Amino acid sequence: MNSDTWMPHFMRGIHPPSRSPLRRAKEGPDRWRTGVHSSVAISFISDCYSARKTSIKRLGELMMTRVWDRFLTAQDKAHLAQRHGDRRIGFGKRPAILNIDIYRGAFGDENLPLLDGIKQWPGYCGPAAWNTIPHVQALMREARAAGVPVCHATGLLDEDSGIPGWSQAIHAGSPRRIDLSDPAARKRFARRYDIIDEVAPQEGDVVVRKTAPSAFWGTPLVAELIRLGVDTLLVTGESTSGCVRATVVDAASHRFRVQVVEECVFDRHEACHAINLFDMHQKYADVISIDAATDYLRSLGSNDMPAMALRSR
Numbered sequence: 001m002n003s004d005t006w007m008p009h010f011m012r013g014i015h016p017p018s019r020s021p022l023r024r025a026k027e028g029p030d031r032w033r034t035g036v037h038s039s040v041a042i043s044f045i046s047d048c049y050s051a052r053k054t055s056i057k058r059l060g061e062l063m064m065t066r067v068w069d070r071f072l073t074a075q076d077k078a079h080l081a082q083r084h085g086d087r088r089i090g091f092g093k094r095p096a097i098l099n100i101d102i103y104r105g106a107f108g109d110e111n112l113p114l115l116d117g118i119k120q121w122p123g124y125c126g127p128a129a130w131n132t133i134p135h136v137q138a139l140m141r142e143a144r145a146a147g148v149p150v151c152h153a154t155g156l157l158d159e160d161s162g163i164p165g166w167s168q169a170i171h172a173g174s175p176r177r178i179d180l181s182d183p184a185a186r187k188r189f190a191r192r193y194d195i196i197d198e199v200a201p202q203e204g205d206v207v208v209r210k211t212a213p214s215a216f217w218g219t220p221l222v223a224e225l226i227r228l229g230v231d232t233l234l235v236t237g238e239s240t241s242g243c244v245r246a247t248v249v250d251a252a253s254h255r256f257r258v259q260v261v262e263e264c265v266f267d268r269h270e271a272c273h274a275i276n277l278f279d280m281h282q283k284y285a286d287v288i289s290i291d292a293a294t295d296y297l298r299s300l301g302s303n304d305m306p307a308m309a310l311r312s313r
Contacts, residue, residue: 066277066278066281066287067262067273067274067277068274068275068277068278068281070274071271071274071275071278072278080282088286089257089258089259089285089286090257090286091232091257091259091296092231092232092257093231093232093300094228094229094230094231094232095143095148095230095231095232095233095234095259095296095297095300096143096148096149096150096151096225096228096230096232096233096234097139097140097143097148097149097150097151097233097234097236098151098153098215098233098234098235098236098237098247098251099136099140099150099151099152099153099195099199099236099237100153100215100235100236100237100238100243100244100247101153101154101155101237101238101239101243102136102152102154102195102196102199102236102237102238103154103155103192103193103194103195103196104121104191104192104193104194104195104196105121105122105123105124105155105191105192105193106121106123106124106125106129106238106239107121107124107125107129107130107196108120108121108124111127111130112124112126113126113127114126114127114128114268120185120188121188121192123192124268125238125239125266125267125268126268128266128267128268128273129238129266131266132236132263132264132265132266133196133198133199135236135261135263135264135290136198136199136236136237136264137198137199138290138294139234139236139261139264139290139293139294139297140199142293142294142297142298143234143297144202145297146297146298146300147300148297148300149204149205149206149228149230150201150202150204150205150206151205151206151207151208151215151221151224151225152195152199152201152205152206152207152208153207153208153209153210153215153219153221153237153243153247154193154194154195154207154208154209154210155192155193155209155210155211156193156209156210156211157190157193158211163211193209195207206221206224208220208221208224212246213242213243213245213246213247214243214246214247214249214250215243215247215250216247216250216251216254217246217250222254225256230256231256231257232256232257232258232259233251233256233257233258233259234259234261234293234297235247235248235251235258235259235260235261235264235265235285236261236264236265237264237265237266238265238266238267239266239267239268239272239273240265240266240267240272240273240276240277241267241269241272241273241275241276242267244260244265244276245276245279245280248260248280248284248285249284251284251285252283252284252285258280258284258285258286259285259286259288259293259296260277260280260281260285260286260287260288261288261289261290261293262277262287262288262289262290263289263290264290264293265277
């Protein structure tokens with residue numbers, strides 16, 4: 001076998017047989033004329049083609065520039081290369097989508113530059129937030145087609161519950177970043193935890209309301225995921241350095257396989273976004289592309305997970 005033949009198979013992660021099914025078919029037509037043998041050959045070729053596509057995609061991911069690369073020093077990169085290369089967590093068999101804080105306070109009512117949007121919405125994340133919407137929609141569409149649960153986490157209004165959120169509690173006594181004496185501002189403030197219409201929960205989705213950065217802290221989320229038999233979480237939302245990271249760390253602590261979908265998470269600050277993705281990728285999760293995530297969901301086919309009623313906790 002020459003190098004031209006060997007290298008593509010090596011890159012695909014498969015080893016070529018000494019005689020392929022098609023070659024055997026040509027050499028022994030009587031043997032391969034039956035439907036059984038023909039179906040074996042077709043199945044083998046299909047498996048090889050799928051393996052090739054998967055391995056080429058993985059090779060591309062290994063070779064591509066990551067968003068955090070420009071923030072790493074030469075020593076960082078050398079240490080990572082010696083440590084473990086590109087170790088992966090991988091996918092399980094029973095995933096769920098987990099959307100973190102895709103709510104009005106982070107998006108505002110229109111797509112404005114960051115410094116303009118924060119004048120009305122203190123928690124506004126700018127175009128970085130709006131750019132994720134089509135990707136999150138695509139992920140949710142594939143999940144629902146495959147029967148995969150979709151979960152949403154958003155904030156619990158302290159005005160309704162009497163329970164201050166983590167930020168209000170630890171900054172007690174400090175002035176709010178919004179003037180609640182203004183009726184228009186007060187109305188906006190009341191909508192801050194409304195999940196945006198573009199990714200609104202549908203019947204069958206799980207909704208949890210939280211008072212801490214992590215979607216797991218003080219909520220029944222982990223119990224529901226266990227009930228559903230979930231082993232893998234595809235995480236989206238904001239902020240990468242805040243509630244997404246906190247949720248990812250807790251998810252890993254609960255022994256879930258965590259996949260952070262890069263095009264579906266965002267932050268107000270570029271450096272925070274990049275370095276927190278890097279840190280999660282090194283310790284708690286795989287940071288994957290939207291293409292890898294949707295391909296995974298499509299590979300699942302129909303799923304036998306229990307049906308869920310829409311609930312808010």
